[in-house]
Amino acid sequence: MRGQVIFYAAAPGEYAFDDPVHRNGVFTKAVLDGLGCEASAPRGTVVASTLHTYVDREVRRWIQKNRNRKVNPATQVSLEGETRNMPLSRCWLPPGRRLRVAFDGSIVTAYGEDTDPLWRRDLPQPIRHADVADLDADGFNEVVLALQDRLVVLDRDGRPRWERRGDLAALQTFTTGDLFEKKTTQIVTLWYDEASSTSRMIALDSEGRDVSTFDYPGELRHVAVGRPTNMHAPRIVVTSHTALLLLKPKKNGTATPLWHHALLPANDTIRGLSIADADHDTNRDIVVTTTSSTTSFTFKGKIVRPGNAAWRDAAVR
16 A cells, blocks of 8 residues: 555644653654554454554544643644555554443443452443443453443443533433444444433444434334345444434435334334344244244334234334
8 A cells, every 4th residue: 555644733723742751742642552453453453444443543542631621623634536545554462352341320440251350430410321342353352331321432441432422312222232233343322312202223333423413203112133144235224212224324424214113002002112023934023022022023114023012014104
């Protein structure tokens, strides 16, 4: 791969800082640390784009902490042609340790393969949901946490990587999955704005950037990522209290609803959502649990195991 990549130590109109503790420029230290495999290394390689993401984040974090002000961005980069994927350093990393997490109130605890805790963190709000996923395919898991008004991502050692706030919207829940079959993992979040009674599904990449969205005129409560077989493209399944939708994610665009089923009668309510082989035919199905029963659907929207609940086709929104 040929081309030129230029990193600038400050944003337009700003200036670079020295770090008296590390006796180096803040920018220079971040570059050296990033090349030393602190930056994300998809498939074991730090590339120009992941190095810049790491450097900008670390410089911005230092300025906020030591100069008590916010800058965004904190640095600049010029990427020529297709150089954003230019390999810069090889990280022969050992396999990441296996993690599992548990939470109680606002406290999350990470465990290894035994019962001894690796680390514990106290978050500013009670935790609604937690999961472990290798977001950037570097062999190391991140910890993803849903709080009331934000999504928080910690690295394998419990250090903050980034967070995404919902402004006035509440974070209902999230799931993770490789939506575009690129060996990386996206975070699929559901946000609900009570004032407008509308929801937004936002799929985020490993750095918290939007990759696909979908708006719904109601409260979305459950989400899953799945596909009938590994030969099929992944799909996003969402539910409200009484509706089930299958979405086709679109990279850097709005997800497309493929079908929409409504639950009858109105006093029945969707309680749970999962992906499983409900009829034992080796294909995965969409399993919806309601107050009255459980119904299983194929990814084409056909009912394969009916329950007591009644469903009707609804207009795709």
